[in-house]
Amino acid sequence: MNLEQANRRLCMRLALIALGMFGFGFALVPFYGQICAALGVNSLTQRDSVSNTQIDASRTVTIELDSNTHDLPWRFRPLVNHLQVHPGELATVEYEIVNQRAAPVTGQAVPSYGPQFAGEYFKKLECFCFTQQTLAPGETRRMPVTFVVDPKLPRDVNTITVSYTFFEVAGRGGKS
Amino acid sequence: MSAVIDHDHAHGHHDHHGGYGGIMRWITTTNHKDIGTLYLWFSFLMFGVGGIMAVVIRAELFSPGLQFVNPDFFNQLTTMHGLIMIFGAIMPAFVGFANWQIPMMIGAPDMAFARLNNWSFWLLPFAATLLALSFLMPGGAPGVGWTMYAPLTVQMGMGMDFTIFAVHLLGMSSILGAINIITTILNLRAPGMTLLRMPLFVWTWLITAYLLLAVMPVLAGAVTMTLTDRHFGTTFFNAAGGGDPVLYQHIFWFFGHPEVYVVALPAFGVISQVIPAFSRKPLFGYASMVYATSAIAILSFIVWAHHMYTTGIPVSGQLFFMYATILIAVPTGVKVFNWVATMWKGSLSFETPMLFALGFLFMFTLGGFTGLVLALVPVDIQLQDTYYVVAHFHYVMVAGALFAAFAGIYFWLPKWTGKMYDETLGKIHFWLTLVFLNMIFFVQHFLGLAGMPRRIPDYPLMFETWNKISSLGAFGMGLAQLLFLYIVVKCIRSGAPAPQKPWEGADSLEWTHLPTPVPYHSFETPPVLH
Numbered sequence: 134m135n136l137e138q139a140n141r142r143l144c145m146r147l148a149l150i151a152l153g154m155f156g157f158g159f160a161l162v163p164f165y166g167q168i169c170a171a172l173g174v175n176s177l178t179q180r181d182s183v184s185n186t187q188i189d190a191s192r193t194v195t196i197e198l199d200s201n202t203h204d205l206p207w208r209f210r211p212l213v214n215h216l217q218v219h220p221g222e223l224a225t226v227e228y229e230i231v232n233q234r235a236a237p238v239t240g241q242a243v244p245s246y247g248p249q250f251a252g253e254y255f256k257k258l259e260c261f262c263f264t265q266q267t268l269a270p271g272e273t274r275r276m277p278v279t280f281v282v283d284p285k286l287p288r289d290v291n292t293i294t295v296s297y298t299f300f301e302v303a304g305r306g307g308k309s
Numbered sequence: 310m311s312a313v314i315d316h317d318h319a320h321g322h323h324d325h326h327g328g329y330g331g332i333m334r335w336i337t338t339t340n341h342k343d344i345g346t347l348y349l350w351f352s353f354l355m356f357g358v359g360g361i362m363a364v365v366i367r368a369e370l371f372s373p374g375l376q377f378v379n380p381d382f383f384n385q386l387t388t389m390h391g392l393i394m395i396f397g398a399i400m401p402a403f404v405g406f407a408n409w410q411i412p413m414m415i416g417a418p419d420m421a422f423a424r425l426n427n428w429s430f431w432l433l434p435f436a437a438t439l440l441a442l443s444f445l446m447p448g449g450a451p452g453v454g455w456t457m458y459a460p461l462t463v464q465m466g467m468g469m470d471f472t473i474f475a476v477h478l479l480g481m482s483s484i485l486g487a488i489n490i491i492t493t494i495l496n497l498r499a500p501g502m503t504l505l506r507m508p509l510f511v512w513t514w515l516i517t518a519y520l521l522l523a524v525m526p527v528l529a530g531a532v533t534m535t536l537t538d539r540h541f542g543t544t545f546f547n548a549a550g551g552g553d554p555v556l557y558q559h560i561f562w563f564f565g566h567p568e569v570y571v572v573a574l575p576a577f578g579v580i581s582q583v584i585p586a587f588s589r590k591p592l593f594g595y596a597s598m599v600y601a602t603s604a605i606a607i608l609s610f611i612v613w614a615h616h617m618y619t620t621g622i623p624v625s626g627q628l629f630f631m632y633a634t635i636l637i638a639v640p641t642g643v644k645v646f647n648w649v650a651t652m653w654k655g656s657l658s659f660e661t662p663m664l665f666a667l668g669f670l671f672m673f674t675l676g677g678f679t680g681l682v683l684a685l686v687p688v689d690i691q692l693q694d695t696y697y698v699v700a701h702f703h704y705v706m707v708a709g710a711l712f713a714a715f716a717g718i719y720f721w722l723p724k725w726t727g728k729m730y731d732e733t734l735g736k737i738h739f740w741l742t743l744v745f746l747n748m749i750f751f752v753q754h755f756l757g758l759a760g761m762p763r764r765i766p767d768y769p770l771m772f773e774t775w776n777k778i779s780s781l782g783a784f785g786m787g788l789a790q791l792l793f794l795y796i797v798v799k800c801i802r803s804g805a806p807a808p809q810k811p812w813e814g815a816d817s818l819e820w821t822h823l824p825t826p827v828p829y830h831s832f833e834t835p836p837v838l839h
């Protein structure tokens with residue numbers, strides 16, 4: 134094999150490595166998806182399972198409810214702003230959204246918690262954030278969130294703020 | 310003494326190469342020395358542009374409150390300063406060294422793919438133009454930081470798209486360059502130049518080229534995902550569609566940490582040539598240097614999340630990345646030890662290249678130590694995104710990589726041009742740069758520890774004194790680099806003729822087997838090695 138052929142062969146191999154690494158970058162996406170699923174992190178919009186619902190009546194936790202929309206022509210609010218629950222007690226709150234646009238719009242709600250680590254003790258059994266919501270023009274919808282605060286919540290946490298933000302899902306019945 | 314000298318050095322002109330004269334010569338050239346020169350001048354130009362941006366940033370930060378630029382434009386400047394310095398100044402500078410030096414150091418006539426080489430370079434001006442154009446777009450250049458984190462990147466104006474395409478071109482250029490360098494080193498060595506006889510500069514570039522090949526495509530993937538999120542309805546990083554902005558950070562830093570070694574390893578290579586030459590002793594622990602370089606490269610793939618301690622990764626993850634990061638200090642320590650041991654009982658002299666190498670040695674090590682401080686999870690949670698981080702990475706990139714580049718320029722300039730630079734001016738350039746650099750960045754440690762955030766155009770009054778010192782240092786640093794330009798131009802135009810081997814202790818092939826200045830074509834018949 135002469136030098137030129139050897140060079141060309143090596144060049145091809147190296148180019149293949151580069152191409153493979155480009156693919157690897159994209160392969161990281163499902164890979165991280167799997168890792169998150171396996172480790173149970175980043176499961177914000179998934180149903181939690183609750184096994185032990187022993188109510189701890191010795192403690193009361195204040196749940197503060199907050200709502201936001203991100204670039205979305207919706208009015209979105211909780212029907213109560215805060216409530217008190219005992220850890221382990223099943224509770225339901227309601228939210229209301231109104232589509233103010235003259236066109237159907239699809240949105241997805243993403244929750245966030247304050248303090249951040251309280252999220253893993255706030256177990257959602259039912260939530261409008263589990264699915265995307267499509268609203269007809271002018272439609273009003275009331276939606277429940279059913280939850281349990283895990284009794285393992287550290288004792289120094291007396292208040293959990295639950296904040297939902299609705300994002301528009303592009304390309305589905307709205308501007309894209 | 311192989312090559313036939315095909316042009317007239319006495320006139321100091323470079324016409325008649327490759328058939329074209331003037332500008333066409335540079336556009337069509339496939340000669341590794343020409344292309345090395347192009348890379349180096351391009352890099353210097355970008356260093357100037359990025360430097361002007363830095364001076365504007367520091368002018369704004371001279372006093373609290375808003376003086377010269379609005380916060381939006383401030384963010385754009387910070388972003389472009391970072392991108393231009395890393396991809397436009399430091400990386401092309403070392404590719405320039407690679408082009409000039411690798412063929413000469415291994416006894417090859419040129420790079421393996423000469424025309425591809427021309428392409429790798431000429432992609433860069435297009436990338437730089439795209440970056441510059443982004444300022445003219447509605448909304449201006451992206452103000453997202455050089456890390457280009459989602460979700461901000463998904464919300465930016467058109468300037469972001471220009472930046473994304475620029476990053477594509479820069480990545481393409483690096484990948485082509487890497488392929489060329491690996492092929493040259495593996496296939497074009499002179500008979501007898503075994504891998505373990507190669508100068509360390511060549512070794513560090515071989516490893517760097519593999520790093521580039523592994524991580525530049527991943528960066529290209531990350532910005533491509535940003536692009537499709539912006540325009541084609543994908544939701545890689547968009548929470549509403551099931552994506553996750555933190556995913557971007559994982560992908561980016563998988564590129565990002567090896568990237569810091571793409572910058573650092575060739576710098577290690579230059580230092581490993583300069584220190585032995587001015588110690589008049591061979592490099593101490595050559596083989597351990599090769600192994601340490603490889604170990605650093607491999608470890609650099611498993612430390613990326615030390616940039617992400619505060620993103621909510623589990624404690625076990627934080628611990629893993631903390632220990633892995635600290636582990637890198639071991640091979641890095643081996644290198645520093647070997648450089649010091651090379652000087653031990655050597656007969657040292659302190660010409661400008663050696664001064665810059667010693668500056669590198671002290672200050673890169675300091676930057677490494679602050680890196681170790683940042684690697685500690687509880688400390689980093691406090692210091693992340695403060696000026697302490699800014700101080701850290703400028704010690705490794707400016708006092709490290711840039712000092713190594715200066716050392717290399719002063720070291721090889723006589724060989725390349727056939728003329729000596731002005732030693733006195735060179736030394737003045739070194740001392741000015743050293744003093745101003747520490748004036749800029751040392752005080753930023755204090756600012757960071759006191760809690761001043763990075764990427765911010767305004768700050769509370771209590772930070773004023775240190776910021777003033779830092780800004781004054783920046784103005785001085787800028788002026789000192791004009792002196793550097795003057796020294797280089799003076800050397801090329803009217804330097805005294807240089808001997809074949811101006812540095813007594815230098816022993817690689819370009820010194821021992823080639824005349825000064827090196828002929829346009831060298832080693833067309835391979836050198837005979839003993």
Ligand code: HEM
Pocket residue numbers: 456569570572573615616617634635637638641676677680681683684685689692693694698701702705706709
């Ligand atoms: C060798 C050359 C090096 C370069 C060019 C470099 C560059 C950088 C840069 C640019 C950042 C800022 C990231 C950001 O935008 O937030 C950074 C942060 C960091 N570096 Fe380095 N670094 C180098 C060496 C090291 C070493 C030796 C260590 C530790 C052993 C280290 C540990 C870190 C850590 C932990 C951070 C994260 C700081 C934070 O995000 O708060 N680095 N480095």
Ligand SMILES: [Cu+2]
Pocket residue numbers: 565566569612613615616
């Ligand atoms: Cu890193």
